[in-house]
Amino acid sequence: MNRVRLPFTDRAEAGALLAEVLSGMALADPVVLALPRGGVAVAVPVAERLAVPLEVLVTRKIGCPDQPELGVGAIAEGGEPVFDRELLYRLGFEPEDVAPVIERERRELARRVRVYRADRPLPEVADRDVVVVDDGLATGGTARAAVRAVRSMQEGNGRVILAVPVAAGETVESLRAEADEVVVVATPAGFRAVGQWYERFDQLADDDVLELLGRA
Template identity: 45%
Template sequence: MLFKDRTEAGKILGGRLREYQGRNALILALPRGGVPVAAAVATALNAELDVVITRKIGAPGNPELAIGAVTGDGTVLLNDSLVSSLGVEKDFIDLKVKQAESEIQEYIRRYRGERPVPKVAGRIVLIVDDGIATGYTVMAAAEAILRKGPEELVIAVPVAPRESVYELERTTGCQVVTVSRPASFVAVGQFYEDFKQVSDEEVRNALEDHSKYGRVEQKKND
């Protein structure tokens, strides 16, 4: 399946998640690409929108190859077999974790501003991204959110390879909802006509707009 753009993908994904409409769900986007998808999902479900920020740990000499990921609460998830096969030293990992934690705090300040951190405990939470490749960033995000005691945690993406879906469900115990699970998968971008990079400004605007104008029915009922 080929999506026109992230917003269209989010609208279609939202249709797969109708059971969570009107249930005070919290939609947590993985910035930056996951935000337009999550905004469309949050609108469809009349749900609160925020972000969960993770940073990839890239391999020495090949930063695009993820050997793990870090979240804002200090959760570190490593691909132990890859770390071992590449001979990555502990000092390198420790340095990258510290750098990632610093970057995460900057992104939190940049995206959330003065808005309070949303409540997670006892709520239905959906982690949304524009797609999954290896799954390590969303896996780290899921581990961090699970520690906060949600009633239910769901991972929702428009597209992901079947192997990554099965591995995520096995390791996190969470349901993974997708629109498409192609057998042939190279990169997330191949399933979008428009896969341009999302800017920090677009992320901030999406979060602010949803905070001001989203959840219309909820506001009427309050």
């Protein structure tokens, strides 16, 4: 799959290519959970191709207290915070030092859940294969939090399948210990950021996510 033409035109094209790969897999009563915001645009063609339900699983990055843009962890609804402990300690912090950041991100996570799903609960995932979709993996922090959250909700024989169009190769290898399978269309060399592998990589707003969910 590394022979695919890069960059992708947009998330819709990337999602269609990812859907092609997933359609060849034997999935047990699957459900697609997209990580908003960008993952929703990728997940729409995936859910359409597989003819399965699509829902959002909300995640938030946990920023460093004095460098908010630098992620030292992530949290997903239904799960506990997941830290990059090596980075956290290298910066001179302990997990308890970021408690105020986590509380702030929990509030934003809850807000997004209300906006995106209103009163809808997450789909039942017992004995189902859950396909967790994002638009790419750089460090993989939010994906790791999402996979662990889904795992905590699962019962029975269901699998957690992490699926993305593009990813850093070393991140894919690290996440194979978390998910039952990691499905990636391309793992190009020289990976710096997810957006470099898309011609159009617009930032999406809440209204965009709602429109995409309505279409799905």
